[in-house]
Amino acid sequence: MNPYDKSKERLVEELRAAHSKIADLESRLEEPARGRGTPHDDQGSLEGDDCHSSAQVLQTHDILQQGIADRTRIGDELAQRERLYRTLVETAKDVIWTVDLEMRYTYVSPSITEVAGYTVDEIMAMYPLDLLTSESRERVIRAYYEELAVEAAGPREKYTSRTEEVECYCKDGSTIWVQMTMTFLRDEAGQPIGILGISRDITQSKKAEAELVKSHAELERLVDDRTADLAGANESLKAEIAEKRQAEEALGHSEEKFRNLVENINDVIFSLNTLGCFTYISPAIERLSGHTANEVAGQPFLRFVHPDDVVPLQDSLERTLAGEMEPYEFRVFAKDGTELTVCTYSRPVWEDGKLVGLTGIMTDVTKRKQAEADRWESDAHLRALMAAIPEPLVVYGHEGNVTFVNDAFVETYGWSPEEILGRPLDFVPPEEVEGTLEAWQRAMREERFLYQTRRFTKERKLLDVELSTSAWFDREGKHRASLVIHRDVTQRKRAEEDLRKAHAELEAFSYSVSHDLRSPLRGIDGWSLALLEDCGDRLDNRGRQYLEIVRSETQRMGKLIDDMLDLSRVTRADMRREQVDLSALVRSIADRLKAAEPERLVEFVIQEGAMAYGDARLLEIMLSNLLGNAWKFTGKQPCARIEFGWTQAEGRKTYFVRDDGAGFDMAYARKLFGAFRRMHKTSDFPGAGVGLATVQRIIHRHGGRVWAEAEVEKGATFYFTI
């Protein structure tokens, strides 16, 4: 039968019948699609920045509606957009989930609610296999064991996946068809530890497919049965049907799709054709680079890419086309020439088994990269600084674990960084453990302090160290880490000890010398006297006078030696502290002085009740010296007044001994307390010049301070604290 024999009328009639049949079919298709597609969440409501996009959404919507109204003018543009949006939106609509090997959910993405009606909490409490109809369940279990068997047989490609189409129960009891793509999740050793699945609702397409298959079969039959004209009409009709279906699908989902797009609006969405030119770029590009979407459209992608990154990017794109899905970072230039770092994630787009380009998402990571670089910079700076410190340095984390040591530490202590990093050191000698723990507690509270302790080197050599500790706190004031610098004071300690010993030896030596010097002096004095007594008649007056001078000088030297011994004893004597009534001491010393020279008219004014905590014997020597001085330096006046009392200065009791005697020039006050320093001529006021040195030593041994105020001929006041 020749189809060309059919009359045109008949052909048109048949076509019309087929057309209406399909229209009817599609209207039936539309019903459930709309029912299921009703948006029920307001997450995507437009606000702020998104208003701009909202307008665009509406605009696009209008365009789409127009396109549907005028089916014949549905062109490439719509089809292209539809492809892009579907790619993006469907990805967002998919349910992503993971289960462990015992088939229990470990994660389910929130899109489950939209697909099957369950909340995430509900689904997490369910057993995945219970969601499947019995036929599907059997298939999935079979697939699972097959895959496990393959797995057990030996190594396989890393990301092989298996896709099954299964029928699932929704919360309302209805069933949907889902395309599940499953991949094993693996641990570092490559052993499967669970399954990652992506479930896509294919109910609509499955139904549409079934219906389409039907209608296509019908059309095919018509075409087969009818003429070439019919075949041509059929082709256009087929195209029309496909377009209509696409347009309507686009319309049905457009609001939802665009909402998803808006949600991701900060990222730039783009498509490239096989020549690498932009076929679409979302308006967000303007925010990223300053280019408008129109400026970019049609341009080769590589035009915007930093020259150094072009080749690697091309490689990456090729890998993408080969099926590898990997994020890729590179530099691009903004409109104003600024260099930006972006990260893209793209995948190829295939159409009828033919590669038509790729689509992707681009994110501005410039700030993150800069922050990373800054951080690296400051880290490097800090590490260089810590490495440059010539003393051992350790950084401890909050838990007390070692997080860093510098080279000097390794050199001094002998531990390699590998031996100590990450765990507390065991170089604390047992007797220092308690103190070290206390210091650590202190380090958690205080910014900075010094701490003296001892540490073992790896070779168990004991070092005396001074630790300088400082701590980092976070913004909430919580302790983060402590930095400890070790100063090896072993040498200093040894030197101090040597000095102390040398000092003690010197003291002992001078003491012994003083003793030994006294003996010949006694001889000189004794024999001079013997000479005077036994042979005095053979000497003239001058001779006897000389001998007397020899004796008095000898005795003066004896006195000097005794004073020196006293001074040395003051330094070496043990301290026995007790409550001492200074007023009572002053009174008894005053009595003694008056008794020694009863002819002098000296008035003592003594403030009662001066109690002090100190060594009674040393304090008496000290007061004897001060009062003795006062007594001595008032010796040239007919009457004198000597006063003892105290005042309160800077919260401390300050005692004083005041006289109205000869005084001294304050210009020499600096030399006042040195041993053998004298402020007056011996002929005016005799003395060895160790009295005030003794006073100062005693006061210092009590932790006090002594100073003087005086004026020539107007008396002197000596102040002291204990």
Place this chain on the structure above:
Amino acid sequence: MPSKVILLVEDNPSDIGLTRRAFDKSRISNELVVAQDGQEALDYLFGTGEWAGKAPTELPAVILLDLKLPRVDGLEVLKRIRGDDRTKRVPVVILTSSREQQDTAECYDLGANSYIRKPVDFVQFAEAVQQLGLYWLVLNEPPPAG
């Protein structure tokens, strides 16, 4: 006045001379036996060494003992004197230059009867020796013999 001897343990000839002179001035006529070091003093007291076979029948009225001595020092001599039944009761006066508290304390602990620091001034020294003689040779009731 009893004619008991006074034992002076002293190595410095000048000091020996001065001590002798001080005794003379104080009209103390007891014989002054001088031992120039600690060993000699012990030999004299116990009839050993140089003094072997010629030990004195009578113990000294008082022993004047310097601390810094060649061979056996003063403290050791004192220890031996007090450690022997024959000599433990003899009065011992420490006559020394030292004013060190530790020395003083140790001497008393070891049983010294008194402790005199030799002054530089001979007049004072002579006075001290005079009083010493007066006390130990006249006023003090000596311990019963041996």
